[in-house]
Amino acid sequence: PTSICWFRRDLRLADHPALVAAVEAARADGSDVVPLYVIDPALWRTAGANRLAYLAASLRALDRSVGGRLVVRHGDAVDVVPAVAREVGAREVHVSASHEPYGRRRDRATESALAADGASLRSIGSPYAVSPGRVRKADGEPYQVFTPFRGAWLDHGWRDPAPHPRSVPWATLPSDGVPDAPETGADLPEAGEAAARARWREFLDDGLAGYASGRDLPAHDDTSRLSVHLRWGEIHPRTLLADLAEVGRSAGRGSGAPSSDDVATFRSQLAWRDFHADVLHHHPSATARSLRAVLPDDAWATGTDEEERLAVWAAGRTGYPLVDAGMRQLVATGWMHNRVRMVVASFLVKDLHVRWQRGAEHFMAHLVDGDIAQNQLNWQWVAGTGRDAAPYFRVFNPVTQGLRFDPDGEYVRRWVPELRHLDGTAAHEPWKVGPSLFASDDSYPERVVDHAVERRATLDDLHRGRG
């Protein structure tokens, strides 16, 4: 019988253990492999136009790499996958494991449905270097704090990349085709495995050297931009870690080569990705609920007040240039620099007193790399409600962050045209220029709140919350 490789968040052929397993199973009995993707209306409806447009492009790229044989079917996977298995007489469906709550439930239900037909769901590998739930303390408990997690994660290590399957006998089956995604006005990156690999090579050659210091400067574009490719599994973190180990061996040799600090810092970012997935694995409710309540219930804006604050923030019209630049970059490109994500998230929660869940929802509507584990847990981290007790007392100052990480004001001028005429650091403190700047309705807005006052209010709320 034919075997099925059911693609989900692993839209690639390289370093893909589940695909290797599917190919081996097919070869063992001289049959072929069905490359299957299921368009699940529940996910398609909620994904946001940018992610759908990207996913559609990535599926078209995957289809090309399997010689136009990608079988796309629409419907609930719990029905569709067993139906395809019956259609081709497959006894095995190979997947990389899902770890987010929805995917876990879906896979359990699909597994039972397949079992009823005498078929099985074979899960091998995951979208992470180390599968969530694996890295544990000596007493078997999960880690709560990032730094010790990272130490144990490094000690645990990861497999070598899986071999690239050669001349796969892809099956030919009717396909519903890749649906048209809704229109998006955003300027999205190129999708697909080849684009992901090209981006990674370019970063290794040109971006990794200096990453440790440059990654915090939003104007400079010094980060890898791999989040979207990792999100859709067009490249696996194991591949990146294997290449990094190679680079690490010659780190610091020769001018312009990445230093060991650059390599370690980049590896650490991949550890964050695994850490957040691990936290979600142990606390599935973290997608919606704070892991720790740190503020009293009456600390939050409500009703119209909350809606108005959210709207001003989302539109990039808070009057704080770094915040506004970030929010506009998000809408224009479906991506925002990490430093700025932290600043805008802190601003919403701690200056505008809007719950993190509302901000996370807006991010998920726009981010092309939007991922439930990374997004919700990063929001919780900034809000101070996560497992890793980042000090809640830390309230990012949007002005000093701007002056420090965008010292020439270049990032702000790029995304906030109303401030383009202001030189250097003046772009971060337009109110110092005088009232003329705020003269008309379409000019730059005045500050919606006073940071110093709101920071104090948050710290007072926190003391009350601690009782």
Ligand code: FAD
């Ligand atoms: P690089 O600096 O090149 O980092 C390399 C890779 O490391 C990234 O591609 C990413 O996979 C990983 N990484 C880096 N920083 C983090 C981090 N803080 N947490 C987890 N992984 C990290 N990342 C997402 O992938 N999806 C999200 O939905 C998401 N939402 C976020 C929401 C908030 C409020 C914050 C503060 C951060 C969020 N991040 C999210 C993390 C981070 O901002 C992005 O991964 C990063 O900006 C992507 O750009 P890059 O690939 O150029 O990063």
